[in-house]
Amino acid sequence: MIFSVERAAFLDAVTRLQRVVGSKTSMPVLDGILVSAEQGKVTLISYNLEMGMRKEIYAKCDEAGDVVINAKLLADILRRMNGIQVEISCDEKLNCHIKSGEATFDIMGMAAIDFPEMPSVSEGIKFEIEGALLSSMIKGTIFAAAQAEGVKPILTGINVVVKDGVMQLVAVDGYRLAIRRENVNISDNFSFIIASKAFSEIIKLIDEETENIEINVGTNLISFNINGYTFISRLLEGEFINYEKTIPAEHKQRVVMSTRELIDTVERVSLLISNFFSTPVRCYFNEHTVMFTTITAMGRATECVNIDLEGESFEIGLNSRYLLEALKAIDNEKVEILFNGPNAGVVINEIDGESFKYIIMPQRLK
Secondary structure, three states: OEEEEEHHHHHHHHHHHHOOOOOOOOOHHHHEEEEEEEOOEEEEEEEOOOEEEEEEEEOEEEEOEEEEEEHHHHHHHHHHOOOOEEEEEEOOOOEEEEEEOOEEEEEEOEOHHHOOOOOOOOOOEEEEEEHHHHHHHHHOOHHHOOOOOOOOHHHHEEEEEEEOOEEEEEEEOOOEEEEEEEEOOOOOOEEEEEEHHHHHHHHHHOOOOOOEEEEEEOOOEEEEEEOOEEEEEEEOOOOOOOHHHHOOOOOOEEEEEEHHHHHHHHHHHOOOOOOOOOOOEEEEEOOOEEEEEEEEOOEEEEEEEEOOOEOOOEEEEEOHHHHHHHHHOOOOOEEEEEEOOOOOOEEEEOOOOOOEEEEEOOEOOO
16 A cells, blocks of 8 residues: 555544544554545544544555554654655555655554444435534533443433424433524434434534535434544434423522623632532522622632522522533523522523523532
8 A cells, every 4th residue: 555645634634533543442453543545535434333434535546555553643643744745655564654754654554354344324314404503502412411431321312303393402411401402404303312422523523614514314323424524423222311301390480690790700609619519609599689609628709690580589509510511502691590499400591482491400508
């Protein structure tokens, strides 16, 4: 195998594919990227048995062939070279020669035959969605998906439902719930659950130049075509949690607050918090003000914000990280916050619409 390619374009592709290379695997070949050269192009593939990515790049190919090269090592080598072009050749014994400018490296590759074949979605529901819209919806929910190992696997995913021209994304980790809804130009009705780590890679592929994204949903696999990259992921199996029963049907207290002012205030009083799970922000709501207080071994912080409270005064403890992550996912200038006293979930709504809903469970106050 002998080919030459623009180093910057090759490095960009290798860097992106490296993110889905297998980790903690007993198969060394999954630590690598499959490099296949043929007339006029080189194809790069990374695959960890759950997610995979493919990218084709224009290249001058003098001899076709393929080899698997350790992804981290290849990225490090390309990053530190300074030539405009990079030439890679590989012999029958898998000795890889990499040259760019005056720098050369000779490293061992791995046999392409040992690299598992990346699956594709042959039949499924195909549709397109605007890149900026999908990115916004993912960012507005992904933080609420469970991250810790040992939880129910289904909670590490995001439930996607398309029905009657509306797309809805839902994430829940047992302590909070995030819902985003938007109108879409999709005629089919369907649903699936995708791992949040797959969606986190999707938003990294979307940039300002991304227009429409092609998506193909199969029985247990989904594929995305984004800016010349093909990304695939296995779908999570099982029924999503019945989150609807956790949404309060009524409320006892209501406030409307400036999103930016609330973010700034909570960030300030949270400066003394080192453990967000053991130290809540104490929020005391009365008729005209809300007082935020934190007390830790480092000291005490207090700040008041003017409000108009509908309902009786009350005090509640909230996880500041959960509250901030929800608020920072909102573009609206103001939000509606609903309460059912100090022990029930707090609901954050859009004032004039239903494009988002966040629910945060309170923390016990000592």
